[in-house]
Amino acid sequence: MNKILKIAGVIIGALVLLVVIVAVALPLFVDPNDFKPRIQSAVQEATGRQLEIPGEIDLSVFPWLGAKIGTVQLGQAEGFGDEPFAAIEGVQVRIKLLPLLARRVEIDKVVLLQPTFRLMVAKDGRTNWEDLAGEEAAAAPAEGEQPAGEVPELSLDGVEIRNAHVIYDDASSGQKAELADFNFTTGRISFPADFPLQASGIIRLQPQAIDARFEFTGQVAADLDAENYSVRDARLSLSAQGESLPVSPLDARLEWAAVEADMKQQLATVREFAITAFGVNVAANVEATKVTDAPRARGAVNITAGDLSQTAKQLQGLLPEGMSLGGQARGKVQFEYDQQQGTARVPEFAFSALGVDVGGEMNVQGTNSERPKFSGRINVREFSPGQLMVRLGQELPASRDGTVFDSASFNASFSGTPNSLAVRELNATLDDSTLKGQLEIPDIERQVLRFQLTLDGIDVDRYLPSSEAAAAEEAGAEVPLDEMEIPADLVRGLDIEGTLAIGRMKAFSFNSEDIRVGIAAKNDVLRIHPIQARFYEGGYSGDIRLDAGKEVPRISLDERVERIQFAPLMKDMFGSEKISGTAAMTLKASATGRTVGELRKTLSGNFRLDVSDGAIEGFNLWESIREAYAKLKRRDYQAPANMAKRTEFAELSASGTMKEGVIHNDDLTANLPFLSVAGAGSINIADATLDYTVRTRLVSSPEVEREFSELSGVEIPVRLRGDIASPSVLPDVGEALQARARQEVEERKSEVKEKVEEEKDRLRDKLRDRLKNLRD
Secondary structure: OHHHHHHHHHHHHHHHHHHHHHHHHHHHHOOHHHHHHHHHHHHHHHHOOOEEOOOOEEEEOOOEEEEEEOOEEEOOOOOOOOOOOEEEOEEEEEEEOHHHHHOEEEEOOEEEEOOEEEEEEOOOOOEOOHHHOOOOOOOOOOOOOOOOOOOOEEEEOOEEEEEEEEEEEEOOOOEEEEEEEEEEEEOOEEOOEEEEEEEEEEEEEEOOOEEEEEEEEEEEEEEOOOOEEEEEEEEEEEEEEEOOOOOOOEEEEEEEEEEEEEOOOOEEEEEEEEEEEOOEEEEEEEEEEOOOOOOEEEEEEEEEEOOHHHHHHHOOOOOOOOOOOOOOEEEEEEEEEEOOOOEEEEEEEEEEEOOEEEEEEEEEEOOOOOOOEEEEEEEEEEEOHHHHHHHOOOOOOOOOOOOOOOOEEEEEEEEEEOOEEEEEEEEEEEOOEEEEEEEEEEEOOOOEEEEEEEEOOEEHHHHOOOHHHHHHHHHOOOOOHHHOEOOHHHHOOOEEEEEEEEEEEEEOOEEEEEEEEEEEEEOOEEEEEEEEEEEOOEEEEEEEEEEOOOOOOEEEEEEEEEEEEHHHHHHHHHOOOOEEEEEEEEEEEEEEOOEHHHHHHHOEEEEEEEEEEEEEEOOOHHHHHHHHHHHHOOOOOOOOOOOOOEEEEEEEEEEEEEEOOEEEEEEEEEEEOOEEEEEEEEEEOOOOEEEEEEEEEEOOOHHHHHHHOOOOOOEEEEEEEEEOOOOEEEEOHHHHHHHHHHHHHHHHHHHHHHHHHHHHHHHHHHHHHHHHHHHO
């Protein structure tokens, strides 16, 4: 037995010695460079491209079976230029020879030096790599069929790629991308594997003019038999700059503790995954099952920002001018996803920053369909809008009431699809006002809106600028009122229908209540109808239309006011009660124009005004007539101490037409103590001036006969000229006296004529009597 073992040992030793001798002698007798033409010919036959190998090929056999190749270039496809499709400055690959006898594959580090690839797409969509696609891979083994032989044990000392360069040029889209200075190294790889990996490089994009440098490190593990894979302790840093970036430079970091996959169990986990950019950290943990069949996942995302002022500094180019941030921010989102059921859930989301807390939930159904549906609820807890503006570094709007913008809140449920949104159970508050209702956008693409909203009450004046601020703002306004354009473009293409109800409202010192407004916009026509409101013990109804379907917009008005009290209205709006009485008015008018000024100049239509039991304060028409009469008679005049500065009237009515911005009235009538009034004239809306003549007539009474007997029954004209707000009032008593004189002359003429006629009649009778006596 020993003899046999000795013989066997000698044979094995001889074989090993023979292998060593052959390995040492082979490179001496065989030059691999002699095979270049055959290699080039084979590549030419297989690809139709020319392979150039100007570098030397060095072959080694023992103890490593390997090759070291110098420069190699693969020619470009036809029609894509002359530069090579691929080139490499050197390749080094070695395998240990003796371990192969034990079915172990031990590979030295594989090194690729400066590989370069040019990937190109022509304008017609052809690519310069499509002709390199080989035949389809062999069919996978049938179920239950095992591949022949066992997989040998494999180990690799590492892979190293130095200064790789990949160019992508798409002539069909104009997009260019480049990977430059790419370096890739790994540690020793054996299976089951656990090795470090490092990569770095520069990515350039055109025409975006973006340059981004990245670096990656991580620990890779893989068990091919168990089908377990992981990347642990990974870190990817990115620094990009370019004019097309929203922020430049843009620095970001991505890290994770572990990304693990068990393909046999169809399990995957992501632990302590974090993205950091602009001072904000987004961290996540995710668990998934059935990862390749019908994934189900659940996890949580946490967002933190330790100092928002640093975030604002980095985002300075994106934030509005003057805006700043401060304090901390935090948020969390829990989520669940089931591909098979086609559902996704966010059972809770919450964000807190700048003193504002937002929370809610969301559900999505039909994620595997073309029209997924979502629903949920959002809640914004009570916060101070004023303090929020301060935290944002913004000035509060100049308002008359310094206590406004003190508190606000919002909550609502929502639902929708990618092209629709419905908000229901809406409840929003601002200071003392609460808005409730619902709104729906059934077709976002077509701008379709439906709503029903109710506002309990609001004092708009509290939010308006003070008189000084308003004057300064008006003085600094870039566009005068008459030059302001009518927003016709906003109306075109809209499809809106809804109602707004307001319990009470004060705006520009005007008080109203029980307001109902219907709004409809379709076919380029905006109609506000019905409009109803109660104010100052009376009511209002209206119908307003804006037709933007034509090149020049057209506005139509149909309005009615019934039994409003002028005195409180004038007091609220102008701070005085210059006019009192119970008024009713109707107005039907239309105008065309692109600006407010053009509308004023083209306003046309008709109106009617009726006022009863009223007075004009600060002006006594009767007193003005008395004073004018005294001056005409050159008498001293002293107004009675108890004379009120007001002109009372029992009734006042007027109607008329409007044409091209001018109101014409010919039938003004009014009944005043001692006076009857009739008037006619015009009011220019465009420049807010009037030219009006009121003809008054003293009504006969003992007081009139005592003081103005010569004016009794005479028409006295009163001319009103100038600005509507403060016209000049000029009673023309002189003309009245002239009219009186003319009247007296006419009366005297009538008396003389009457006496002459009487004398004629007397003489005629006398003559008749005498003739009769003569006949007798």
